[in-house]
Amino acid sequence: MASWEKPEPFSKTLVQFWMAKVSEWSEATSPSAQLDACRHQEKLRGFLQEVLGALRLAKTMCHLVAADEEGWSVMKHVGLPSKEYNVSTLKKMMCLLTEAVNGGCSSFRSPTERCLCDGLHSLSLTCVPLVTRPEAAPLIGALLRRSVTCAHTQLSEEFVEAVCSGFLDKKLHLDVQTVVALWCHNLSSLERAVLRLVSFVLSxxxxxxxxxxxxxNASLLPQACAQRCSVFLVVNEIFRCTLLEMEESSVLRLLIQSFTRCFLRALAAQDPEDRLALKSFFPLVPVSLQMPMLTLPSEVPQDVWLEHLMGISAQLQLASAEAEERGDNTSGSVFEVWFLLLQGGGWVDVAAQLLASAQTHAASSSSSSSSESKSRALLWLLTFFYHPTNRGHQRIQQWECVQQVWGDLRGVCLSPTPPPPRALDTVAESLLSRVSSRLALRLLLSLAVFSPVPGDAIALQLIRKMSEKKREEDEKEEEEEAVSLRREAECLLAAAAEHRLNSDTLASARVQARLRTLEDTLWNALCV
Structure with missing residues (x-):
């Protein structure tokens, strides 16, 4: 009987054990069988009392949650509605059970003493029908938190599944500590929460x-990740794997950036003595890159944006060059710094804004060489964002193509006179053949929104020509590409509207007017 000393209450093995014993005792009349029955009598009595108590607790709970207002109730004779009485009684019962769970752990007493948390499995199973009741929330939290702090606590799978489904379906409201306990207890529930959020946003x-x-924020993922580094690492890995499968999804990129932004705010809201350092959450990225790329643009004065981006660009170029020297430019080292740049994607938006808005000033400035150098650094940052790896060792050739395309775009979009149609056709063909369509779209929309001279009309014409030329190549495939480009453009415009922090009132009004025009005409430009 040594193996029975600490069984799981009401487990299949334990029930089978007692059923076999009872069957053995009923058929045997030998003195040894009688002696065995006497030895186990007290343990059998205790087991049956636990079963009876659990059954009473379950029939009581079923009665209290029943919504039969017209049913028979003793309380009708004292003038108290049965539903009101049931709810009041259920609250009191939940309160008593919660107190028992919170104070019932004895795992730190004697190693040979049975922990009182062994009985929580049956209680969790009893609570399955109650998980969506608001009165049960404190008990649910107590059970889940106990499962994290005590190794003896084994909650029923049915209970964990019911809580996870109720929370995801928004039929159950839990506080952050309880959600953290749920996800720490059951990692599959955490994965389901992340994938549910991804699916909801993508659709x-x-x-x-x-x-x-x-x-x-409503998913509670950022808040939970700020409290538990282990939860953040799991969520980050899920986003990373999903991104590798859907690397062209601009909406997924925005979701990852939104999650990171909300996570950083939740982390900053914690007490300094309880807050973990960023290196705990991003262990694979050099510390010198973490703070610059994860500081939100809104937290940096606008007149320091350019200097801040110069530092990021220089460090990324250095990291990329070192990876090339080691011959691992397509491995994890470059991917990790690129993924961090994606997570703090607000700086990519700012780089595109500054690159577009600085062009006219660069041409007229006495320090044109310095301005051109800064523009090249911003352009390199955008190029790295869309082409992080040196595939086929074509980085130098690719960089030259991007610079040529950028020069062509500036020539037609910033021209004081409307360019001829043939020039637009040439630029559109160059955009399609020499750089990725997403990088081309980013550069086009940045010029259309932020350039000091009107360029939105030219940008829309180029976008329309790009869509038409791709549709001519393969109608079915490129129809999907046109929709994908429209979605990408919508995301870029949304980011531009969010991250534009321009103190110039006239410039702000101009940018807002351009954003509205582009949003209103974008669908026709890509789908006509």
Whole structure:
């Protein structure tokens, strides 16, 4: 009987044990069988009392949650509605059970003493029908938190599944500590929560970053990740794997950026003595890159943006060059710094804004060489964001193509006179053949929104020509590409509207007017 000393209450093995014993005792009349029955009598009595108690607790709970207002109730004779009485009684019962769970652990007493948490399996199973009841939330939290702090606590799979489903379906409201306990107890529930959020955002309508942040915060993922580094590492890995499967999804990129933004805010809201350092959450990225790329643009004065981006660009170029020297430019080292740049994607948006808005000033400035050097650094940063790896060892050739395309775009978009149609056709063909369509779209929209001279009309013409030329090559495939480009453009415009922090009132009004024009005409430009 040594193996029975600490069984799981009401487990299949334990029930089978007692059923076999009872069967053996009923058929045997030998003195040894009678002696065995006497030895186990007290343990059998204790087991049956636990079963009876659990059954009483379960029939009581079923009665209290029943919504039969017209049913028979003793309380009708004293003038108290049965539903009101049931709810009041259920609250009191939940309170008593919660107190028992919170104070019932004895795992730190004697190694040979049975821990009182062994009985929580049956209690969790009893609570399955109650998980969506608001009165049960304190007990659910106590059970889940106990499962994390005591190794003897084994909650039923049915209970964990019911809590996970109720939370994901928004039929159950839990505080952050309880959600953290749920996800630490059951990693599959954490994975389901992340993938549910991804699926919800990807299938949603047009992107609005403020709404996206609300959806992300409502999932409680950022808050839980700020409290538990282990939860963050799991969530980050899920996002990383999903991104590798859907690397062209601009909406997924915005979701990852929104999650990171909300996580950083939740982390900053913690007490300094309880807050972990960033290197704990991003162990694979050099510390010198973590703070610059994860500091939100809104937290940096606008007149320091350019200097801040110069530092990021220089460090990324250095990291990329060192990776090339080691011959691992396509391995994890470059990917990790690129993924961090994606997570703090607000700086990519700012780089595109500064690159577009600085062009006219660069041409007229006495320090044109310095301005051109800064523009090259910003352009390199954008190029790295869309082409992080040196595939086929074509980085130098690729960089030359991007610079040529950028020069062509500036020539037609910033021209004081409308360019001829043939020039636009040439630039559109160059955009399609020499750089990725997403990088081309980023450069086009940045010029259309932020350039000091009107360029939105030219940008829309180029986008339309790009869409038409791709559709001519393969109608079915490129129809999907056109929709993908429209989605990419919507995300870029949403980011531009969110991250534009321009103190110049006239410039701000001009940018807002251009954003509205581009948003109103974008669908026709890509789908006509």
């Amino acid at each position: 949603g309508p047009r992107i609005d970053l403020q709404t996206l942040d609300k959806q992300v």
